[in-house]
Amino acid sequence: MTGRCPYEYLKQDVWFQLLARAVLFHAVRVHIETLHDRATRSDSVQHVVHGYYLSAADGAADAQGTTGIDAVLADFCTRARAVAARRGTKPPDAELLTDLARLAEDAVVQDPFARMLERVNDLAAREYGRGWRKPELSLARVTENPSRPVYPVDPYPITGSTFHKPKLTVELVLDPDGFGPATYAAMPMVLVHECVCHVAAAQRGETCNESTFAEGFMDYAAQYFFDAWIGRIDRDLAPAAREHAPELVHKYLQPGNPDADVRQDGLRAARKLRAWLESPDGLNLRPTSGPTAVADLAVDLNRVNEKLIKKDQLVATLNQPSYPPEVQSVLKGWYAGSTPASDLFIVQEHRK
Amino acid sequence: MERLKVLAAAAALHTFTVADLVRHTGVPSNTVSSVLRRNARLFEDAKPSERGSRGRGRPRRRYAVADLTAINAEIRAIEETVGTVSRLLGVPDTEDGGGNPEEERAALVSVAERTIMRAWDTDDADDRRVLADTARLNLAAVAPSPAPDMPIYRETSPYLRVKAPDERGAPSLAGEELTVRARSLAVLVDLTSDAAEGRAIGVTDLQRAATAVATLSGVTSPERMHRFLGGLVMIAQAGDELAPVGLVTRKGDTPGAVIEGVDDSEWYMRKLPGTGDVVWAQRWARTLADRRLYACNVLYDTGDRDEDFRDTLHRVADLSSLSKPSVPRIVVSGSYEPGRINTVARAGAMLLAPDFSTDDLNSAIGAGFELPELYTEP
Numbered sequence: 001m002t003g004r005c006p007y008e009y010l011k012q013d014v015w016f017q018l019l020a021r022a023v024l025f026h027a028v029r030v031h032i033e034t035l036h037d038r039a040t041r042s043d044s045v046q047h048v049v050h051g052y053y054l055s056a057a058d059g060a061a062d063a064q065g066t067t068g069i070d071a072v073l074a075d076f077c078t079r080a081r082a083v084a085a086r087r088g089t090k091p092p093d094a095e096l097l098t099d100l101a102r103l104a105e106d107a108v109v110q111d112p113f114a115r116m117l118e119r120v121n122d123l124a125a126r127e128y129g130r131g132w133r134k135p136e137l138s139l140a141r142v143t144e145n146p147s148r149p150v151y152p153v154d155p156y157p158i159t160g161s162t163f164h165k166p167k168l169t170v171e172l173v174l175d176p177d178g179f180g181p182a183t184y185a186a187m188p189m190v191l192v193h194e195c196v197c198h199v200a201a202a203q204r205g206e207t208c209n210e211s212t213f214a215e216g217f218m219d220y221a222a223q224y225f226f227d228a229w230i231g232r233i234d235r236d237l238a239p240a241a242r243e244h245a246p247e248l249v250h251k252y253l254q255p256g257n258p259d260a261d262v263r264q265d266g267l268r269a270a271r272k273l274r275a276w277l278e279s280p281d282g283l284n285l286r287p288t289s290g291p292t293a294v295a296d297l298a299v300d301l302n303r304v305n306e307k308l309i310k311k312d313q314l315v316a317t318l319n320q321p322s323y324p325p326e327v328q329s330v331l332k333g334w335y336a337g338s339t340p341a342s343d344l345f346i347v348q349e350h351r352k
Numbered sequence: 353m354e355r356l357k358v359l360a361a362a363a364a365l366h367t368f369t370v371a372d373l374v375r376h377t378g379v380p381s382n383t384v385s386s387v388l389r390r391n392a393r394l395f396e397d398a399k400p401s402e403r404g405s406r407g408r409g410r411p412r413r414r415y416a417v418a419d420l421t422a423i424n425a426e427i428r429a430i431e432e433t434v435g436t437v438s439r440l441l442g443v444p445d446t447e448d449g450g451g452n453p454e455e456e457r458a459a460l461v462s463v464a465e466r467t468i469m470r471a472w473d474t475d476d477a478d479d480r481r482v483l484a485d486t487a488r489l490n491l492a493a494v495a496p497s498p499a500p501d502m503p504i505y506r507e508t509s510p511y512l513r514v515k516a517p518d519e520r521g522a523p524s525l526a527g528e529e530l531t532v533r534a535r536s537l538a539v540l541v542d543l544t545s546d547a548a549e550g551r552a553i554g555v556t557d558l559q560r561a562a563t564a565v566a567t568l569s570g571v572t573s574p575e576r577m578h579r580f581l582g583g584l585v586m587i588a589q590a591g592d593e594l595a596p597v598g599l600v601t602r603k604g605d606t607p608g609a610v611i612e613g614v615d616d617s618e619w620y621m622r623k624l625p626g627t628g629d630v631v632w633a634q635r636w637a638r639t640l641a642d643r644r645l646y647a648c649n650v651l652y653d654t655g656d657r658d659e660d661f662r663d664t665l666h667r668v669a670d671l672s673s674l675s676k677p678s679v680p681r682i683v684v685s686g687s688y689e690p691g692r693i694n695t696v697a698r699a700g701a702m703l704l705a706p707d708f709s710t711d712d713l714n715s716a717i718g719a720g721f722e723l724p725e726l727y728t729e730p
Contacts, residue, residue, distance in 0.1 A: 037382075210467075
């Protein structure tokens with residue numbers, strides 16, 4: 001492929017910078033956690049990484065395509081080896097830089113964003129089965145961190161959105177200047193959230209960030225599937241992705257973050273449902289089966305073409321200290337395979 | 353995952369080396385070091401007496417837990433935010449949801465607020481009913497167990513029995529605020545639900561609603577307060593009542609003399625300091641008026657002299673500055689001359705014809721509550 005920007009809402013120079021960083025992070029992903037760590041506290045590693053960012057910025061000014069990215073990558077390898085060879089460089093840093101250069105040399109200039117969405121899409125399609133529609137990818141830039149930073153320097157300047165019209169699209173919104181190794185490691189969680197929670201959502205085309213179902217209850221399922229899929233999304237990135245996903249989720253749940261209350265409320269309902277499923281009064285499931293059942297039910301409910309407010313109402317019911325008998329009955333029937341999940345909305349309608 | 357394992361092992365061991373944590377958790381040493389570094393505020397160097405016997409060679413750095421409460425809070429935060437963490441570690445979620453109770457109560461009340469506001473935003477009565485029910489369920493989850501010591505508004509509504517969170521002692525300030533919010537919100541949820549189901553809304557109901565909104569003014573943001581007043585307008589209109597207004601008249605005038613068909617005995621008067629004018633509010637909205645909260649200020653102007661007109665407009669501007677959040681203004685004027693209209697427009701007010709009725713006013717406030725349409729030219 002060439003370095004020409006395939007994304008409608010991204011300027012060529014921004015795309016060049018994002019692509020340059022993502023290609024490097026992908027190539028060295030087995031070390032991405034160490035890179036994230038050392039890039040902030042080791043002068044040698046920081047020098048090489050920031051040098052790469054500056055080269056990418058310079059390259060962006062007159063980027064013509066693949067050649068440009070290759071040149072920037074080659075520059076990275078040269079600089080990394082040179083710094084590794086310096087007398088003052090600490091042995092662990094030198095070892096890391098040498099290895100980064102070796103890996104970066106073999107980097108293939110492909111679109112890592114599209115490749116990652118492709119993998120997540122394949123896994124989500126298998127989970128959702130018939131009716132799944134493959135989303136397109138869009139990248140967009142924000143000049144400021146898209147969510148409220150929790151840390152002085154937020155390593156996760158990334159968020160996602162899903163649009164159903166005019167075309168089904170998953171959009172990653174990034175701050176190109178803050179896009180670092182941790183951001184790349186957190187990206188699978190963002191994409192899994194968008195695919196599991198929003199791409200297959202059948203709620204009459206409605207979207208609402210205030211929905212406890214869409215943003216909270218479904219996020220429990222997203223976290224579950226992230227954990228189950230990450231090895232297949234990218235085995236080499238998996239350890240770092242597992243490290244950073246909880247940090248990202250934690251950030252979005254911080255008080256003061258937009259919609260943190262909604263997310264927390266929905267997650268709480270999912271946890272309560274799990275507790276009920278594992279309780280003797282419920283289905284007495286093993287602790288290993290409870291989360292699976294909650295995630296499966298979430299997916300089933302997400303497929304039901306029902307108003308989002310009805311789904312939020314169900315989440316509020318699942319947040320109660322005890323469940324009405326008719327709700328318990330449908331949950332048991334659903335687990336046994338004899339009752340569709342959609343019956344939960346019917347009993348909800350008749351509940352007084 | 354790794355972070356959780358390291359923090360949990362550190363909390364259990366109290367003093368440790370990196371090697372100890374590696375041995376106990378199976379997490380690579382560089383990751384252990386990284387976790388310790390990133391959470392440096394939670395740990396300190398162990399005291400000499402806790403360092404153990406020294407062997408040969410360079411002593412390994414030994415850490416001690418500096419803040420066990422904070423570590424436990426971190427561990428709980430990770431567990432509650434990432435369900436998969438507890439699943440992988442085989443820790444079942446607890447029956448009460450497993451999170452921080454106070455934070456969860458706050459989230460539930462906040463979501464209930466947002467949900468009832470969504471209900472006020474929709475024109476569909478069925479959707480409004482569903483959203484009111486959802487808000488009610490959220491409030492019910494705030495206080496699962498009845499607290500008979502707390503007064504309730506309606507015997508049949510268990511969610512009104514909201515109890516302060518700390519059952520072991522005095523409730524925290526945040527907990528008390530939360531309780532106030534939840535109880536006040538419950539009244540509005542009740543009445544929104546009643547309105548959606550076509551039940552009659554009486555003056556007593558409106559008094560309760562006004563008291564609830566007035567109470568919320570002390571514990572919520574101006575932005576949300578604005579929305580609560582909007583909800584109260586909706587509830588009042590469902591009860592065929594005029595929205596809670598601040599009606600400004602000249603000394604000696606009464607609401608009955610100004611608005612067609614209103615009964616003066618149902619109005620409550622407050623004098624405006626220094627102007628000689630008075631502001632009237634419906635008697636049921638007295639608790640709001642005492643806090644200078646109105647959905648709208650209505651100024652009746654005779655239009656006799658331009659100077660007076662401008663003076664009164666000026667006073668109305670003062671009045672609105674007293675009423676946070678800022679409220680729309682409606683000027684009832686006998687004439688629509690361009691000069692006057694421009695003055696009104698500059699004041700950010702809406703001009704209403706003098707023969708307006710309570711229905712006209714309701715309609716003007718309901719439709720244009722967010723920002724009244726301005727007349728620029730006739």
